[in-house]
Amino acid sequence: MKTTAAEPQPVIRLESLDKIYQTGAVAIHAVREVSLTVAAGEFVAVMGPSGSGKSTLMNLIGCLDRPSGGHYWLDGEEVGALSPSALSQVRNQQLGFVFQGFNLLSRTSALENVELPLLYSAHGHGRRELRRRSQAALERVGLTDRAAHPPSQLSGGQQQRVAIARALVNEPALLLADEPTGNLDTRTSIEIMAIFQKLNRKGMTILMVTHEPGIARYSRREILMRDGRVVSDQPVRERLEAVQELGRWQGVAMEEQA
Amino acid sequence: MKFSATWMIALRALRRNPMRTGLTMLGIIIGVGAVIAMVAIGTGAKAEVAASIEQMGQNMVMIISRAARSGRVHMGSDSGVALTRQDYDAIRQEISGLVGATPEVRVNAQVAYGNQNVNTTIYGVSEDYPAVRAWQFAQGEHFTQMEIRGAAKVAVVGQSVATNLFGGGNPVGQVVRIQSAPYVVVGVLRAKGGNRMGRDQDDLVLVPWTSAQVRLTGRTTFRVISVQAESAERIPDVVEQILALLRQRHNIREDQEDDVKIFNMQDMLEMATSTAQTMTILLGAIAGVSLLVGGIGIMNIMLVSVTERTREIGLRMAVGARAADILLQFLVEAVVLSVCGGVIGIGLGYGMARVVSEKFGWSTLVSLDSVLAAFLFSAIIGIFFGFYPARKAARLDPIEALRYE
Ligand SMILES: Nc1ncnc2c1ncn2[C@@H]1O[C@H](COP(=O)(O)OP(=O)(O)O)[C@@H](O)[C@H]1O
Ligand SMILES: [Mg+2]
Numbered sequence: 001m002k003t004t005a006a007e008p009q010p011v012i013r014l015e016s017l018d019k020i021y022q023t024g025a026v027a028i029h030a031v032r033e034v035s036l037t038v039a040a041g042e043f044v045a046v047m048g049p050s051g052s053g054k055s056t057l058m059n060l061i062g063c064l065d066r067p068s069g070g071h072y073w074l075d076g077e078e079v080g081a082l083s084p085s086a087l088s089q090v091r092n093q094q095l096g097f098v099f100q101g102f103n104l105l106s107r108t109s110a111l112e113n114v115e116l117p118l119l120y121s122a123h124g125h126g127r128r129e130l131r132r133r134s135q136a137a138l139e140r141v142g143l144t145d146r147a148a149h150p151p152s153q154l155s156g157g158q159q160q161r162v163a164i165a166r167a168l169v170n171e172p173a174l175l176l177a178d179e180p181t182g183n184l185d186t187r188t189s190i191e192i193m194a195i196f197q198k199l200n201r202k203g204m205t206i207l208m209v210t211h212e213p214g215i216a217r218y219s220r221r222e223i224l225m226r227d228g229r230v231v232s233d234q235p236v237r238e239r240l241e242a243v244q245e246l247g248r249w250q251g252v253a254m255e256e257q258a
Numbered sequence: 259m260k261f262s263a264t265w266m267i268a269l270r271a272l273r274r275n276p277m278r279t280g281l282t283m284l285g286i287i288i289g290v291g292a293v294i295a296m297v298a299i300g301t302g303a304k305a306e307v308a309a310s311i312e313q314m315g316q317n318m319v320m321i322i323s324r325a326a327r328s329g330r331v332h333m334g335s336d337s338g339v340a341l342t343r344q345d346y347d348a349i350r351q352e353i354s355g356l357v358g359a360t361p362e363v364r365v366n367a368q369v370a371y372g373n374q375n376v377n378t379t380i381y382g383v384s385e386d387y388p389a390v391r392a393w394q395f396a397q398g399e400h401f402t403q404m405e406i407r408g409a410a411k412v413a414v415v416g417q418s419v420a421t422n423l424f425g426g427g428n429p430v431g432q433v434v435r436i437q438s439a440p441y442v443v444v445g446v447l448r449a450k451g452g453n454r455m456g457r458d459q460d461d462l463v464l465v466p467w468t469s470a471q472v473r474l475t476g477r478t479t480f481r482v483i484s485v486q487a488e489s490a491e492r493i494p495d496v497v498e499q500i501l502a503l504l505r506q507r508h509n510i511r512e513d514q515e516d517d518v519k520i521f522n523m524q525d526m527l528e529m530a531t532s533t534a535q536t537m538t539i540l541l542g543a544i545a546g547v548s549l550l551v552g553g554i555g556i557m558n559i560m561l562v563s564v565t566e567r568t569r570e571i572g573l574r575m576a577v578g579a580r581a582a583d584i585l586l587q588f589l590v591e592a593v594v595l596s597v598c599g600g601v602i603g604i605g606l607g608y609g610m611a612r613v614v615s616e617k618f619g620w621s622t623l624v625s626l627d628s629v630l631a632a633f634l635f636s637a638i639i640g641i642f643f644g645f646y647p648a649r650k651a652a653r654l655d656p657i658e659a660l661r662y663e
Contacts, residue, residue, distance in 0.1 A: 064576060064656050085580040092578025103573045103660070107274040119263045120578035166577070 009076045011174050011205045012038040012061060017070035019056050019228075030056040032228040033070070038207060040173065043200040045216035045236070046209045048225035054209045055178055057225070061207065062095055062176045063087045075173060092120050096167030098177035102159045104151040110162045111147040114138055117170045137165040141195055157188035164195060175199065177208040181215055187249055193218040194242035218242055264583065268590035271567075279595065282559045286599025286639070287606055289549030290632045294607020294624060296545040299614060300538025302622035307530040311523055313450055313459075315392040317357075317487040319496055320521040321349075321504075323480065340479035341518070345507055349483060353499045355492040358386025359485040363470040363477075369415075369463055370435045371423040378419050379462050380436060382470020390486040396420075398430035398445030401466055409468035413441040417449035417460035434463075439473060441465065493524055552599070553639035560592055560647035571651050572659025585652035592644020593637060600636025604629055 019031035030053045038044055046054050059065040060072065063079055072079045075094060082090065091097075104113045114134035118125055125133070138144050141161040151159050160180060167175055177196075181189035189212075197218060200206050208219060216222050217240045224232040272279045323341045341361070350359050363382030368375055381387075385403045388394065401412045413434060420429050429443045450459040471477060487496045497520055504510075508517055564571070571584055579587075611622040 059657055062576070064660075085582070088575070088578050088580040088583075091576060097576050099660070103569065103576075105274070105570060105573075108270065112270065116574070117577040119267055120574070120580075120583060124263055170578075 009040070010037045010073075011040050011042075011075060012036065012207070013071075013073040014061075015071040017057075017060060017072060018068045019053070019060060019065070020068040030228050031060065031067070034228075034230055035070075036223070036230060036233075038205060040205050041200070041203055042221055043196065043206045043219045044208065044221045044223060045219035046207065046223045046225060047211065047213070047216055050211065052225040053228040054211075054225055056228075058176055058178045058207070058209055062097060063090050088120070089122055092117055092122075093170055094172050094174060096164075096170070096172040096175045098160070098163050098167050098175065098180045100179040100182040102151070102156075102163045102183070104159055104162055104166075106152065107150050109148050109150055110138065110143065110154065110158075110165075111135065113151070113162055114165045114169050116166060121170065134165070134169055137169040138162070140168060140199075141165045155188075156184050157191055160184060160188075160192055161195065164192070168199070173205060175204055175206045177206070179209055179211070181210065181212070186214075187246075189215060190218075190242050190245050190249070193240075194246060197242050264586050264590055267587050268594055271587070271591055272594060278559060278563075282556055282595050283599035283602065285552030285555035286549070286596050286636055287552075287603040289545065289552035290600045290603025290636055291606035291610060292545035292548050293542055293632055293635075294604055294628055295610035295614065295622075296541035297538055297628045298607065298611035298622040298624045299620060300534060300541050301625055301628070302611075302615075302620060303537065304531050304534030305623055306621045307534055308527060311527045311530065313392065314523060315390055315484075315486050316523055316527075317490055317493060318390060318392075318523045319485050319487060319493060319500070321483045321485070321500060322519045322521065323482070324517050324519060341481070341483055341504075342479055345504060346480065346483055348503060348507060349485065349500060352503055353485070353496060355488050355496050355499075357486040357488055358384075358389040359483060360384035360387045360390050361467045361480040362482040362484060363467050363475060363480060364482075365470065365474045367437050367474060369419065369423065371429075371432060374423045376419060376422045378416075380470060380474060381462055381464050382467035382474070383464050384467055386486070387464060390484050392486075393450070394448045396446045396448045397428060398443070400464075401444055406466040406468055409472050410466055411439060411441045411469060411473075412444045412466065414445040414447060414464040415443055416447050416462040416464075418458050419461060419463055420446045436463070436465070437474065490524055493522055497522060549635065549639065553596070553643045556592055556595055556640065557643035557647060560588065560644055561650070564588065564647050564651045567651075568654065568659045568662040571654050572656050572662065575654070575656035576660060581652040584654075585648045588648030588651045589641065589644050592648065593640035596636045596640030596644075597633070600633050603636070604632055607632070 014034055014036040016033040016035055017031055018029070018033060021028040021030055032053075034057060046057065048054050056065070060067050063074070067080065074090065079087070079090065105116070111131070111134050114137050115130050118130050118133060135144065135147065138147055141164050143158060143161045143165065146154060146158055151162070154162065164180075175196075181192055184192065193215065196206055196208070200220075206219070210216055217236055217238065220236055220239065222232075222234060222236050223230055321341065346359070346361055350356075353359075360383045365380050365382075366377065367380050368377050369380075385400060385406055388400050395414075396417065398414070400414060401410065405412050413436070415423070415429055415434070423429065423434065424432065429446055432443050433440045434443055435441070447460065447464075465474075485496065485500070487493045500520065501516055501518075504518055505516065510517060574584060608624050611624055614620055615622045
C-alpha cells in the first residue's frame, strides 16, 4: 500500500540534475544542477517565467525524459538505471499525470478515458474491476454523472477532472501536473485546486507547475525557477483554501444577482 | 499487459472511427471477394468440364473419319476412306481391351406421337451404346443385337423427348413415327441434363444403326465410331491398335497420314481441366492484385492514422504503455481490419459466385481451400502491411509525441 507523510523516505530526491537539449550546433541547458527533495504528502508549486525549464523538470521527474546528468531517486529507487519498459511501469504505477491540454481520447467516454492506465498495468484487471476502479476515480473528482460522455460533450473543467481521475486511477503516490489550470477560467481553476487540496489532505504528494501566482497560493510550498535553476524554495504564506474561495465566489454571484 | 487488453484497445480505436475503418476494410473486402469469386468460377468450370466428359464415358475413344463429311466412299488415297461396316466389324473382332463399340449415325428428324411432334436428333447406334456412353435406362431397355441385324423399327428415347411427346405417361410399348415410319419405343434413357455449351443432352432418340442407314440417311458409311476401353490404362494401346488396323484396311502407305482422327476422352479431360486450371490461376492472380492493393490501402491508412494519432500515442506512453504495447496495438488494429475485411470478402465472393451461377448458368464452386487461403492471406496482409506503421508508432518518443501538434 502506498503511503503517507509518516514515512521518512522522500518521494522525490534530485541531486544536481541536468538536462541539455542539443539542437544542431546550439546546446540549450534547460535544467541546471537542480537538487531538490520532496517529502511524501507535500503540495509543491513550481513557478517561473516561460522557458525557465519548469516543463523540462516535470518531464524528468515524470520519467518521460532522461536527464543529461545528476541523479534522481523516486521513492528511494534510482530511476536512471531503469530500462524503458521498466520506466513505463513506473509511470503507470507510481505516477499520475495531468496536462495543460487535458489530452483525453476523443470519441471515447470519460469512463474509458479513465480506464486507460489500467489497460497498461502489468497485472491485468478483469473488465468489471476496470469499470469499478474508473468509476471510483471519477467519484473522487465528482464526475460520476458524466461517465458516459465523450470529451466533446464536457466543459473544460469537466475534461480536466476526467484527466485527474485518469491520473488517480492506479492510485499513484505522486501526482504531477504541468499547468493544469492553464486552459481554464479562474473559477474553474479554483475548483481544480479544491480537488488537489482534497487529494493532498488525504496524503497524495502533488507537484504542480503554474505561472499564475494566485494558483500557487493553494499549494504549501513554492519553488521558483529561472534559467533552469531553482532560485528560491519556500513555504507558501497566506495560503488559500479553495473551498472557501469558491464560497466567496458564490457569495459574489448571489450579491450581483440580488 | 494482458493480451485481452490489447484487443480491447485496438477494437476501441477502430470503433472510434467507423467510417475510416469501413473504408479501409473495403479494399480487402473487394480483394478477397474477387479472389473467392474468380477461383469459384474457375474451379466450377473445371469440375463441370470433368463431369461432362466423365458422363460421356470416361474411357471412350472416338474414331472420326476425315473423309466422311461428303458421305462418299473414296477409293483413292488422297482424302482417305470413309469408315465402313467392314471397318466396324473388324474393330469389334480384332481390337482387344474394349468394353464395346458403336457407330454413330446422326440425322435430324421429326418424331411424332399422336398429335405431338418434336424435332430432335436421331442416333443410329449399336447394342453397345449404353456401355460406351456410360448411360443408364430410366425405363425399359436397349434394343438387341437381333433387332440391329434385322434393322428393326425400334427406338429408345431421351428424357426430353419422352417428356415432350408423352408428358408424364410411360413411352415404353408406344409407337412413335420417325419420318412417318412407325417405331416401337423399347426404352427411355435417364436424364443427363444440359452440358456446358447449353445443349440439352437428353434431346435425342436412339435407333439401330442399320435402321438409321437404311431408312433415314441412305448411306452406307459411318462418320463416327465410338469405343469404350476397359480402363484408362488401356486407352493408348487401344488407340494404337485401331490406327494400325485402319491403316492396314485402308491401304495407307508409310509416308501418308492417318485418314481418321481419334479423340480420346482422357486426353480431352486433361486438356480441358488444364485449360480450366490455367483460367483459375489467371483469374485468381488478377483478383490477387486487387487484394494486394487492398493491403497497401491498409498500410496507407495506418500510416496516416499513426501521424494523426501521435498525441494519443504519446499519452498512452505517458500513462504506461511500453513500445511493445504500442506496436502490438497497431498490429492488432491492422490484422483486425484485414481479417474482418477478409471474412466479409469471403461472404461477398460467395454471393458473387452465386449470382454468376444464377445469371449466367455457369457452375461455380467455392472450395474450402480457397476460403481458408483467403482468410490466411488476409491475416498475413494485415501483419505485413501493418508492421511498418506499427513500428513507426512504437518508435515515437513520448514527450515529442505529446508535444506534437
Ligand atoms: N525538445 C526540446 N528541444 C530543444 N529545446 C527545448 C526542448 N524542450 C524545451 N526546450 C528549451 O528548453 C528551455 C526550457 O523549456 P521548458 O522546460 O518548456 O520551459 P517552461 O516549461 O518553463 O516554459 C526553453 O529554452 C526551451 O526552448
Ligand atoms: Mg512549460
